[in-house]
Each structure stands twice: as C-alpha cells, then as structure tokens.
Amino acid sequence: MNPEPLTSSAGAELVVDIGPVAHGGHCVARHEGRVVFVRHGIPGEKARIRLTDAGESAKFWRADVVEVLDPSPDRVPHFWRVADAPASWGHGRPPVGGAELGHISLARQRRLKSEVLAEQLSRLAGVDLSPEVEAVGGATADGDETHDGGAGLAWRTRAGFTITAGGKLGMHAHRSDHVIPVREMPLAVEGVNALRLWDIDLQGIERVEVAAPANGSRPLVLLVPAPGTRAKRLSSILAQLPADISVASYDPLKDETLQLRGRTWVQESAAGHDYRVTGAGFWQIHRDAPETLVGAVTGLLHDGGFLEPGAAVADLYAGAGLFTAPLADAVGETGSVLSVEGAPGTSRDARKNLHGAPQVEIVQGRVERVLRQRPRSFDALVLDPPRAGAGKAVVNQLMAASPRAIAYVSCDPASFARDIGYFQQGGWSLAQLRAFDLYPHTHHLETVALLTPRG
Template structure:
C-alpha cells in the first residue's frame, strides 16, 4: 500500500488518525456489508465502491491508528473489472462525489457494477455466512447457489424504479438530502433513481423543508394515494408543518410523525396508505412495515407458500402462525390456504402494526391477531402447529426466540430474512437444536445495493 497526505484540512491525530489520506490497494473478496476486503502488512481495509480483482486508489474514511480495521472509498480505478459500469446516479458515485469534495450518498453502493455481478457477489456473501455462522462445511444442497432476479419485466433489466418507499434527510438549509455512509453529513439530492416514478414525481427537493429532520415517503405499487411523513425538528410549530404540507403537490396525504414513538398526526388526507397483494388490500399506517420492492410481496408469498405446500405443511384445516406479522401480508394468504376449518395465529410486537392487522383481517374468523413479543405469545398460546412463518426484523430472531420456536414443536418453519448474517446465525441455532435446512431461495429485492432477501424452509431432522 502506498499513501500520500491529502490536501484536506488537518485533523487531530487522536480523532481522525489517517482519515483523508489516500492509498493504492489491490481489492480482494466481497464481504457482508457492501464492501470488499483489501489487506496490507496485516492491516485490513474495508473498501466500498470497488469490485474484487481491481486495483484502485482510495480515500481512507475511518482510519484510527488503534483500530482493528480501516474503511475507505474508491476515488480512482487504476485497473478496472470487466463488470464495472458507469454509475447511474452521480451523488452515489464515489469517484465523482469525492471529486467534488464530499462523500457519496448511501443507498446505491453496488451501482458501479453490472446486475449480474452484483447478484454473483451477493451469492458469495450468503455462501460465506452459511459457512462461517451456520456451520456448513460446503454449500448446502438445499440452495442452488444463486440469487434470483426480481421485477425485470417492469424495469427493463435496469434495476431502477423499484422502491415504493424512500427515506430522506434534510440539510441544514432545508433541502431534501441523504446521508453519506457512516456519516452525519447530508448531501442534497434532486432525484432518487431507485425510487418509483410516483415518488420522484413529488419533487420534494423543490420544497423548503426547514423545521423538518426526516422525510419518509410511501407510494404504493397499486397507484393508490401516496403518503409523505414529516419528522419535525424540536420546537417546530404546527403552523410550519401545515405550511409545508400545503406545498406538497398532487393528491397526496401528509402527516407528521414522532421518530421515537411512531405517533402520527394528520396534516392532510390520511395517515395511512393502502397496499395490495395476492388479492388482498392492506392498510399500513405511518411508518408501518411493508416490503419496499414493488414485486417483493408476491415474490416472498409465492416462495413461502410453495415451500409449505410442497411438504404438505399448508392445507385446508392446518394450524399455522405468522410471527412478526406486521400488517398481515402472510397472515391473509395463510388464512386463504387453511380455510375456515384451520387457524392462523398472527403475532406482531408493534402496537400500530398490530392495529392495522386487526383492521386488515377482521373478516377472517380463522385468524387470531395478538400484539406482543413472539416468545411470550407462543408460551401463552401453545398449539400443535403444522407450520410457522417467521419474518423478523434485520437483527433476526435471536437465540431465545429460536429456542421457543423449537420448543413449540411445529412440523416446519418458513423463515424470511433480509440479512444473511442474522439468518445464518439463527440457522446455526436451529441446526444445533436438531433441525435441518430443507429449502433455500435468495432474491435480489434490492438491486444496486448489497442487500438481499432469503426464504428458507426448516424442519426437524429425521
């Protein structure tokens, strides 16, 4: 590694270390988290915006002398991978952004490579996590080893325009922006190519957002009324919030929300959106969870039901549960499958999402909606489950929940995960409890980012 001092303003060595310096690196394999690994003289450097096999010049961004590893962004490509392409979004292009004196925004960290290479690297990450955290010595036979493309009939193979939800910050000057990776710096934006046309059509970057700290936007794929959520800064008056709401164009609902409590206050229109999937409509209030990719609900429901039906775990009369159920996407489809002779226990910890689930599922007598922690509810309501559907947050279920799931003795579990590390960790807990991985599919529901979604079928070992 060669390095030279940056022309950036000097910082105290104990605070910044070598941050701001440049180095030339040979890029190694991809790692979980959206970066690649480079090494020099025992020092590990996690490099973003690179591709394995490249030689690059980087700017060190986190590089304290006593740190176990450093972080860096690519600012120049000296030997390019054949899979490198021009980035589709200038604010997220590391080379262009640093050329203008600031870091790139987050959210499109794989946009510099072909979609095929993105999916190949995501498959590498999943395989590595299964080996390191789940304890597989080689690629499990239950997985074909690939990450499947989703939504190409809508985006023409570009991987753009798939987000039906987007989150923005606000600059000190009141302009719409996004944070740089691992930074408090907010970069102004005037487009979001991964977001749907309905979100970009709002042109929120034209508004004066002074008094707002964060903006969340939901524009359902069914073309129903979008919702703009405004998180006010401390001290912002209601009059100011209503003035901003009045400036949002079109037939759009606007609400204020408390980022800590999730409480939502109506400013204009509704405080919720209506989503549609698999023949059902779903009310989702405020920041309530819904899959971001326009095709994710159908894709995930299809994978889950295919796994469960193939093993005869899902049929009329079956007893099933939907855990971390949110507004009830899986619950509604499970209720259809088990019919009125079966039963579905729907469990969600967030009070707002649980209220939405009650509204969405009120006409399904075979469904019981319970708000509470998954492990507590399973202890209080023991049943002979044919199957459980598990869709936890990014942090995964965890050891205690896995223990309770195993103790409830279902015939099978369909596990939906948006994080390969927490999924592999939980899978390791299941395997040590005598369960097997019976099926696994991986989906590219987040093109141009490092994220992926998996659906697994777990069953007790014979």
C-alpha cells in the same frame, strides 16, 4: 511502485488490490497487513482509496474508492452521480449511501451476493451451500428487471430522506452525519420522484418518509418535525405539496401519527388482498417483493405438504398481515392462524386487514412472550423477523412448539446464518433455500428458507 507508508489518518489515500466481497457492501483489501474494508470497488481491481474511518489501534479501517487504476470488466457507469464515489470525492465530498453497488453490472451484483450468503452460511451455520440469487420483477431472459428496461431502477415504493441545514431534501453519506442534497431518487418508483420534494422548502423538518404504493393508490408523505416546529411551518410545507396526496406528521418518541391532509395510511395490495399500512408501519419496499415472498413462502410450505385445509399455522413478526391473509386462505375456515406482531400500530392494521377471517387470531406482543404464554402445537410456522434476526431464545421456543416445518424469511445473511446454526444445533435441517435480489444496486438481499426437523 514503492509501498506507501502506513498511516492512520482519515482522508489519507492508498493504492490497494481489491480482494473478495464481504457482508455489508464492501470488499476486503490489505495494506501492510492491515485489513481495509473498501466500498465502491470490485474484487480483482486495483484502485486508489481514501480512508474514511481509520485509527492506529483499530482492528480494521474503512475506505472508499476514489480512482480505479485497473477496472473489472463488470464495472459500469454509475446511474446516480451523487452516489458515485470517484465522482463525489472528485468534488470533495463523500457519496450518498444506499446505492453502493451501482458501479457493478446486475449479473455480477447477484453473483457477489450469492458469495456473501454462501460465506455466511458456511462460517456461522456450517452449511455448504451456494444458492443463486434470483432476479425479481418480471425478469428478462438475461435476468434483469423489466420495469425500467433492465437497469434495476424504479423499484422502491418507500424512501426516506433527511434534510439539509438549508431546508433541502438530502441523504446521509454512509456511516456519517454529512447530509448531501439530492434532486432525484433513481431507485424509487415514479410516484416518489413525481412529488419533487427537492423543490420544497422543508425547514423545520428533520426527516421525510414517502410511501407510493405500487398499485397506484394515494401516496403518503410523512413529515418528522424538529422539536419546536410550529403548526404554521407545517401548514406552509403542506401548501407546497401536491393536493392529491396524503400528508401526516410523525412523532417517533411517542410513535404518534397525526393527520395533516388525507389519510395517515396507505393501501397496499398483494396476493389478492388489500392491506392498510400506517405511515410508520412496515411494508416490503420493492414493488414486487410482497407477491414474490408470499409465493415463495406458501409454495415451500404447500409443496412440502405442510399447508393445507385444516392446518394450524402461526405468522410471527407478522406486520400488517402480508403472510397472514394468504395463510388463512390456505388453511380455510377449518384451520387456524395465529398472527403475532410487536408494534401496536402495525398490529392494529392487521386487525383491520384480517377482520373478515374468523380463523385468524391476532395478538399484539413480543414473539417470545406470546409463545411462552400461549403454548400450543402448530403444523407450520412463518417468521419474518427484523434485521437482527430471531435470536437463540426465540429459535429454541420455535423448536419447542414442535411444528412440522418453519418458513424463515430474512433480510440479513449474517443474522439468518446465525439463526440457521441455532436450528441445526437443535436437530433441525435447512431443507430448501431461495434468495432474491429485492434491493438491486445495494448489498441487501432477501432469503426464504424451509426448515424441518431431522428424521
């Protein structure tokens, strides 16, 4: 085959050999020396790709697979047609985002995620480690989830959708304003799909967020109206929704949630506790994530002798108190737990959830500010920062607090590895690490690390 001419035109098609996996849900390919980040491929495949983001002066291009010429043995039929790149581009449109690994067997997905985590740790932290990414959700003998017979589906208790120009439920294509109508969400639990939001006229709404707790409690539909949407339009949408669910509207600019019917929050459960979580508040989206992460965090700290009655601990980026409550159980009334959360609404949730635990002090504010204003000693710290990570300044503050151990929960391998590098520079070591496949069919994974001072 003659080499195809180099082109900088988005929409052009090239034939490439798919190279190694990279962080972000794509693989690395090259075309006449140019790096191309390709989605919907598998390392070792030969494929025809369509450039989706290209420029002559760009350092790299982006592309989707549109035809597989030499498939990997780990390629499987995609479970969701609107997310299948070859099928979607065959109909002249991009695939929806959010299921970019759906064409790969679950076992290979986990191996690829392990490779990404190992590469990030090596490159950004100088740590030579290849942790196995664990399945969650009552795994079968071969490591597949059992909620849906091992297909890795029906795990999302929360889902967000945008709305098409015609008022229909939709989702964005990756890195695009293009909205694609959807009539199912296979990654979501039945409580989300049973609402059948795709049958509703949603004109006047910009975005819809749905929470359907795994414990079966009352779902919540959160509507984000477009500017100028009148109350009459909201009433019309409300009449189309099932009567036994809660409905609220949310103004992201004011961070204000208004009740339309039922409650403005949902009740979640984990580790023997119930949690109130406001509609816009954070909660782990995999149905088994809360129990999995609580077990991993408390297990690492307890086994190391860092979590026992009378201990002083802090839960940073604490959210509604997922870790705070079991930490309070572990230290007992003779211990203490400082719970720090920046979002005012979520911090209010934590106060309601922990009102019966006198050993817990809840502070609303930025972690770096609270640590600076309230210097104290801790036996252990738990931190679960947002995707951007903690950052160098916060890491330095954490080490300055001189805890005996830190449990770090992360949803992003790159920011996690960067922060681990900062800890290493400060004289700390990565003592233990576990990785969990809490987001099957996507490139995301969750890690729980135990960090201790060297010596």
